[in-house]
Amino acid sequence: MAQYVGFFAAILGTVCWLPQAWKAWASRDTAGLSLPANLMFLATVSLWFIYGLMIGDWPIILANFCAIMIVTSIVAAKLKFG
Template sequence: MTPSLAIGYLAAIMGTVCWIPQAVQVWRTRDTRSLSLMANLMFLVTVILWLIYGVMILDVPLIVANVVSTTAMITIVAAKLKFK
């Protein structure tokens, strides 16, 4: 594996798991006041678009990563809408 490919994979993995602690925190504390609804909604749309793109080009890593991200982001946006 080339150094650039290793960095690309590391970025992809980190970008996939990084929203899990945010999802856990909002449901544990029920506090979402400082989360921007606009930012989180836009990012939810972003990961759904990446998922659709992954399905269209049949790219398995892109699909797997964006199923995880979409799940985390739905959890965060749901908390934001529920605990205002």
């Protein structure tokens, strides 16, 4: 049972930033987004990705690879639109 909760949390934690990335690029309104917060979150998912590589855990590697792509696009929107 705990495994299913963890599995669902991992999936949700990966896809949950898609609406934010979409909104940032569609609205071009990124004034309310915190650049330090998003840069630190990018560092966080990058560290989880490295952790996954170190322990050879494919679910962690894949989930955080996707997260890196999504969060990078949010940071890029913030840098572009200010």
